[in-house]
Amino acid sequence: xxxxxxIEAYNAERNAAVIAGVDALIAFMAKRGMxxxxxxxxEIILHRVRTAIKSLPIEMRRASRQWxxxxxxxxxxxxxx
Numbered sequence: 001x002x003x004x005x006x007i008e009a010y011n012a013e014r015n016a017a018v019i020a021g022v023d024a025l026i027a028f029m030a031k032r033g034m035x036x037x038x039x040x041x042x043e044i045i046l047h048r049v050r051t052a053i054k055s056l057p058i059e060m061r062r063a064s065r066q067w068x069x070x071x072x073x074x075x076x077x078x079x080x081x
Contacts, residue, residue: 011055013028014028014049014053015053015055015056018046018049018050018053018056019056019060021046022039022042022043022046025042025045025046025049026039026042029042044068044071044073046064047064047065047067047068047073047075048064048068048073048074048075048076049076050064051064051065051068051075051076051077051081052075052076052077052078054080058081061077061081062081065077065081
């Protein structure tokens with residue numbers, strides 16, 4: 001059974017990977033049996049996830065939103081950016 005502590009630990013590890021960048025995100029995903037099809041896909045995932053996680057610094061979330069829009073990808077924020 002998953003506990004609240006497990007969820008908090010997962011979120012903390014995920015956030016650290018997302019803040020650290022694409023290599024850390026790829027390692028985080030691999031630890032859980034996931035592998036992006038390419039580094040480019042991992043970078044898109046990184047920026048989308050950054051826009052969705054409200055606990056990340058707003059400047060980072062906005063920068064990732066701009067990165068996605070400039071490349072014609074849809075951000076995952078809920079309109080708060």
